[in-house]
Amino acid sequence: MDTGTHFVMGIALGGLATLDPAVGGSFLTSEAVLVGTIIGSQAPDLDTVLKFKNNAAYLKNHRGITHSIPAVLLWSLLITGAIHFIMPSSSLIHVWIWTLLAVVLHVVVDIFNGYGTQALRPFSEKWIALGTINTFDSFIFIAHIVGIGIWLSGAHGGYTFLIIYCIIALYYVVRLLMQRSIKKKILNRWKNVENVIFNPTMKFRKWQLVIVTKEHYYVAYSNFTEIQIVDQFERKELPNHPAMEAAKKDRNISAFLHFSPVFHWQIKEQLDYTEIRLIDLRYFSKGHYPFVAVTQLDKDLNIVRSYTGWIFSKKRMKKKLKPLID
Known part of the structure; x- marks a missing residue:
């Protein structure tokens, strides 16, 4: 997801954490947890600094090792350690749990984008990209903003974001079902499809696709009910040139x-x-x-x-x- 969405997710997790008695019952721990979830929700994207080096370095490493299994654990430990050093009276274990959850959530939601991550490193360097949610999804972002507004108005943060996240989870299910329906239409139309790569747009019903067959790549759009081919290319391996x-x-x-x-x-x-x-x-x-x-x-x-x-x-x-x- 984009930086803004990750940021509001960090705030939301800090609010959700107040359902934890050890967090909700201690002002100091709740503050420490909020700092941990906000920083943890951003930490995996530290590799963005590679843009200052060159595009190749950024492209090859962004959402790579910083989103891997060892990195998820390392981020949570480093952030928790720093927070505990500054706020030693906060609950170490609960700050770590919620910070870890923030880092994990960052990686998980990135998997649902078309860009994807190498979340299974070091076991696999395969890019995992489900192509279900656009990098910036207005519904998800606005839902978080609404939740933060309700929390700031005096409502209980934990229950507020529990409801918000139940709604967002349902939204993900709807998007997955839409994606499945589009893929079913494609498989009924083309008999030799090897893969369908989804790149969701910012519009709810509009999806960009690449249909991979044995002989061609078809670039297409779908408005959920119809599939429109806009371009096609012969599928050719890189030449021995x-x-x-x-x-x-x-x-x-x-x-x-x-x-x-x-x-x-x-x-x-x-x-x-x-x-x-x-x-x-x-x-x-x-x-x-x-x-x-x-x-x-x-x-x-x-x-x-x-x-x-x-x-x-x-x-x-x-x-x-x-x-x-x-």
């Missing part, structure tokens, strides 16, 4: 391949250089695909320039990639 083999050593291409499960590749051979472009098919927006990786190699297959990242308009894409084709 000298330029492609050289490009795989580039950090931007490597990061893209590490992250993207469905993409279309292009090789453009010019007089003075060869350009390789990889296009992630999960993110179709306003007539183009904003997430790309591009590298340019000279005649000796040395990497001259490369880039990976998000470009959300055709105009900006031309401007951003212009240096690659000088």
Whole structure:
């Protein structure tokens, strides 16, 4: 989820924690728990600082090891230890339990996005992305804001957020059933489907899809009742091409391949250089695909320039990639 939603979730868990007698019965412990749940709800996204290094480092590591099983335990212990050092009279075990829950919830809700996480590390480096909830879901965010408002108005935080989370849990069930229904329609229409990748939009009924068959990738939209194909690509493995083999050593291409499960590749051979472009098919927006990786190699297959990242308009894409084709 986005940073704002994780933040309000941290506050909500602090309110929910007041149902715990050891928390609700102690002002100091309840304050410590609230600090723990707020920090814990943000901690796994510490890897966002990698954006300052470069896009490749961020792409290859974001929601990776910081969302892993060892990291979940480490975050909760570090945060609890720091809080207990500052507030030694608070209940250590209860601060740790609720802080751990905040970190776990962060990772769990991220799994339901199209981006996903590597939550099973170190046992598996597979990206887990259920594609059920958009990275920012207005219903979930507003529900938390309403709950916080009710709590601040004097209502019991624990019971308030118990009700809020029951409603949100029901919302997740509805979204999962919608997703299941769309997939059933796809399987009835195409007989050779190997996978369906969901990328939910901010609109409740609108879903973006990539339908993977043995021979093609179909980029589509669904309004829940209908499925509209907007683009299709022949499914081809990366070629055994000298330029492609050289490009795989580039950090931007490597990061893209590490992250993207469905993409279309292009090789453009010019007089003075060869350009390789990889296009992630999960993110179709306003007539183009904003997430790309591009590298340019000279005649000796040395990497001259490369880039990976998000470009959300055709105009900006031309401007951003212009240096690659000088």
